[in-house]
Amino acid sequence: MGKEESFWAADVVKRMVATKRDEYVCEGMWTPSGYFHIGNARPEIFTSYSIYLELIKEGYKAKQNFIMDDFDPVEKIPVGVPVKEEDAKKYVGFPTVFAPDPFGEEKSWGDYFKKQVTNTFKEMGLEHLNIQSSYENYKSGRMNEQIIFSLDHAKEIVETWNEITGAEKPADFLPVTVVCQKCKKIMYTKATAWDGKEVTYNCSECKHEGKVSPLNANAKLNWRIHWVVNWIVNDVAFESGGKDHFSKGGSVDLGRALMKKVYQKEPPIQTPTEFIQVGGAKMAGSVGNVVDLKEWLRVANPESFRYLYLSNRPNHAIEFTLEGNPFILLNDRFERAEKIYYGEEKAENESIETKLKRAYEMSIVGEPTKERPLRVPYSYAAQLAGIMDPKENFSQILEGLKKTKHIPEKISKEEEEMLQLEFTRARAWVETYSPDKLITFVEEIDASAFSEYKELFSKSISIIEKEDSPDEIQQGIYEIAKELELQMKDAFKAFYQILIGKERGPRLGMLIMALGKEKVLARLNELK
Structure with a gap:
């Protein structure tokens, strides 16, 4: 297989293992200030996941970190969160770990939104993720050494920042944001002096002025410095991110330059990841055109979602919708890859067949079974579920599937339960995204x-x-x-x-x- 035909992650892994580490850490980071949608999942989990899986396949010791950046502030109220405009100040400006949960279910804003995503990890096959809380990393002291180093080298940070980005960061800039000791908000403070032990700061929200040690979660590093310091404390070997971060003079260029010039270390290997687009626009919480992992699992199986990302190179833009035929076709592609993997169909050529088999193998939650799993095509399940509700007519659906030879006469209890789940998901998809497919027998006619x-x-x-x-x-x-x-x-x-x-x-x-x-x-x- 020529280089241009090889699995992209294999090429990255070759570069990584040349650095000869005992363990290869892949990492992604997300701020729980709103819903974690499938657009976030691609760069922050699945690009790194491809590398992690390839490392494991090749016999290397690997770990995948997912950093919950819960020390970041709530900057605004996201679309769909039930907070009135006049109540926004109760939330905005606080670190997500301190802001109250707007739904009243968890201890904090951050805890609520973290739980919405972590609750899906088992079903999505992501239990291997090493989840870290940024706040806990600061609170425990893991970041202390690098906070002191960053403040001591603020001048070099400013020089590098201005050189790489073309910005005019002031010479007295200090790379930390203090948690105001009075109002407890982090978004409105400015550090003005560092004496080697404490930071002097002021807060534009409550007008407090004070002095405090920046250690143990009293302050957070500026996000671009915070990003670099995470590479250091976690010894990160690979990381991805949205392609916007990789523009010339952008955050990736700055981070890599800071790592080399200021912190005197080699940055991780990085790969840009394209956006998920909905109707030509980037999926974004601020726009409200998002689909989260929980919603996907309500209407389709986790394997088809994993296949969506693991079968595409990260630099390939994905146009996505849950509505109509495009979603059916996505499931068709996964099902075809499954048949190719088990030798029931042939791909166009050997190169494509190898890629599809590898993509399918990675898409399965757990290990692939010896024989092809019992599966009714999603397109057929959606048609059938549009006519018969599986909650009320599942035995009738089963009998019909046996008559049409979609399933054998005898199936296991486990297979029956899985089929019911698949048909329940298909019914949910029809009801929500393709209501024209809902069909009922007309009782009276002329x-x-x-x-x-x-x-x-x-x-x-x-x-x-x-x-x-x-x-x-x-x-x-x-x-x-x-x-x-x-x-x-x-x-x-x-x-x-x-x-x-x-x-x-x-x-x-x-x-x-x-x-x-x-x-x-x-x-x-x-x-x-």
């Missing part, structure tokens, strides 16, 4: 409106009575319509109208089986 199709309906009865295959039923009705010299579009439209009151719907054979042959035959007997 028989006189369909008099020209009496013979079609009459002759179709024997086909439906005899066949249990949706394809055979479909083909049989097609042949009858052809024999009667009916316009095919009009013939099928008539069937949809007498069954579901619509001009079109899912494949007719599947629809008849899903509605139940007895119900359909009773309707046809009314009309013949």
